[in-house]
Amino acid sequence: MILLNPGPVNVSDRVRQALLKPDICHRESEFNDLIEDIRDKLVRAFAPGGNFVPILLTGSGTAAVEAAVTSCLPPGRRILVIKNGVYSQRISAIANAHKMQNMDISFEWDQRVENEPIEVALRQNKAIQVVAVVHHETSTGMLNPVKEIGAIAKKAGRFLLVDSVSSLGGEEIDFNSYNVGLIAGSSGKCIQGFPGVGFVLVRRDLMEQMVTYEQRSVYLHLPTYYKQQEEGAIPFTPAVQLYYAFDEALNELLEEGVTNRIARYRKLARLIRNRMRAIRMKFYLREPLWSSTLTAFTLPEGVFYDHLHDLLRERGYVIYAGQAQLAESIFRVANMGALTEVNITGFLDAFEEMLPEAQKLGEERVKEMERLTGERKEKEEREKAEAEAAKKAEEEAARLAKEKALAEAEAKASGKEKDADKLSIAEGKPEVKTGA
Numbered sequence: 001m002i003l004l005n006p007g008p009v010n011v012s013d014r015v016r017q018a019l020l021k022p023d024i025c026h027r028e029s030e031f032n033d034l035i036e037d038i039r040d041k042l043v044r045a046f047a048p049g050g051n052f053v054p055i056l057l058t059g060s061g062t063a064a065v066e067a068a069v070t071s072c073l074p075p076g077r078r079i080l081v082i083k084n085g086v087y088s089q090r091i092s093a094i095a096n097a098h099k100m101q102n103m104d105i106s107f108e109w110d111q112r113v114e115n116e117p118i119e120v121a122l123r124q125n126k127a128i129q130v131v132a133v134v135h136h137e138t139s140t141g142m143l144n145p146v147k148e149i150g151a152i153a154k155k156a157g158r159f160l161l162v163d164s165v166s167s168l169g170g171e172e173i174d175f176n177s178y179n180v181g182l183i184a185g186s187s188g189k190c191i192q193g194f195p196g197v198g199f200v201l202v203r204r205d206l207m208e209q210m211v212t213y214e215q216r217s218v219y220l221h222l223p224t225y226y227k228q229q230e231e232g233a234i235p236f237t238p239a240v241q242l243y244y245a246f247d248e249a250l251n252e253l254l255e256e257g258v259t260n261r262i263a264r265y266r267k268l269a270r271l272i273r274n275r276m277r278a279i280r281m282k283f284y285l286r287e288p289l290w291s292s293t294l295t296a297f298t299l300p301e302g303v304f305y306d307h308l309h310d311l312l313r314e315r316g317y318v319i320y321a322g323q324a325q326l327a328e329s330i331f332r333v334a335n336m337g338a339l340t341e342v343n344i345t346g347f348l349d350a351f352e353e354m355l356p357e358a359q360k361l362g363e364e365r366v367k368e369m370e371r372l373t374g375e376r377k378e379k380e381e382r383e384k385a386e387a388e389a390a391k392k393a394e395e396e397a398a399r400l401a402k403e404k405a406l407a408e409a410e411a412k413a414s415g416k417e418k419d420a421d422k423l424s425i426a427e428g429k430p431e432v433k434t435g436a
């Protein structure tokens with residue numbers, strides 16, 4: 001199966017084979033060596049300047065992001081979250097869950113983040129210490145302007161926390177010149193390992209400060225990992241075999257070179273975009289906002305995601321649905337992982353081939369939906385008319401009953417009057433006569 005979802009990705013046989021290395025105990029020196037190797041390779045790949053500390057933990061990308069968010073602030077200081085998609089919403093949700101008094105600035109999901117509101121927020125809120133941003137918003141395929149946001153934060157004396165879960169290895173980023181304080185990544189996307197190992201690279205001086213901050217989490221407290229990993233240990237039981245595979249994936253990355261990998265991904269993305277444009281598929285974002293590894297397309301009128309997905313899956317390709325507010329309107333095609341041009345061309349051929357079938361299925365579904373809607377409307381109208389008739393009949397019955405009751409009361413009253421008259425005559429009371 002060719003995976004065109006943004007992780008888990010297809011891995012090479014070499015990475016898969018690494019899972020079969022010998023069983024080891026994570027408290028033995030072999031595992032310590034493995035940890036050291038991985039940390040060294042992460043630094044060589046992404047932070048060659050040497051002033052970033054890599055922290056490894058077992059967990060998905062969210063674990064790495066949550067560890068970064070919950071470890072980066074002392075009490076009383078705030079995190080500013082730049083929100084323009086599912087994953088930045090998640091940062092905000094994490095901060096909320098830990099009662100961190102985050103401040104959020106929201107932007108449209110299909111528009112570039114604006115500088116001014118960020119500048120204003122930083123000027124007006126002295127308690128903000130960290131600006132959190134997602135590098136590649138995987139929910140839309142938007143590459144956020146992290147370099148610019150980093151410069152704004154630097155001017156205001158703050159630093160960035162970057163969710164780079166779907167971009168490390170797939171997009172350019174220079175931690176120092178982008179003013180990165182912490183950056184979270186994961187094994188299962190552009191690094192082309194299996195999911196399950198998360199990591200955070202932390203600027204060394206910040207790491208030293210973070211050691212003094214109050215602990216918010218047991219499993220996700222970065223200083224706990226830092227202290228032990230600096231001594232060649234790891235605090236909790238790691239997913240040992242996944243670390244082997246991650247190490248092999250990092251070997252591949254370093255052999256290919258990060259710059260070359262980015263170039264390969266861009267080439268694959270171009271292939272997808274050019275062919276999709278040629279068959280008039282509509283892009284969700286404008287071109288300057290595109291990442292190198294994922295493209296979001298608007299679902300064509302009358303075409304449904306599940307049809308596209310199922311028809312492509314039958315042909316050996318997995319695409320991805322939209323999330324949250326975009327669940328019904330877009331589909332996504334990622335090009336991360338051990339993919340070749342042949343894989344992508346095969347996908348594009350399959351896409352073109354199945355599209356008419358998806359359109360036909362869509363038409364049938366639309367007709368069926370219209371038929372069902374018509375039936376439902378008819379039923380609703382019938383029920384409404386019946387209800388109205390029943391209501392009228394009820395009102396009429398009530399009116400008649402009221403009239404009858406009134407007549408009976410009147411009859412009763414006049415009967416009583418007559419009796420009273422009779423009685424007054426019998427008692428010798430003068431008869432009251434009316435009229436002349």
Ligand SMILES: Cc1ncc(COP(=O)(O)O)c(C=O)c1O
Pocket residue numbers: 006007060061062063065087134136137138139163164165166186195
């Ligand atoms: C940008 C970004 N952040 C965080 C995550 C969460 O990662 P995970 O699903 O591995 O927890 C993802 C997953 O796709 C992502 O794309």
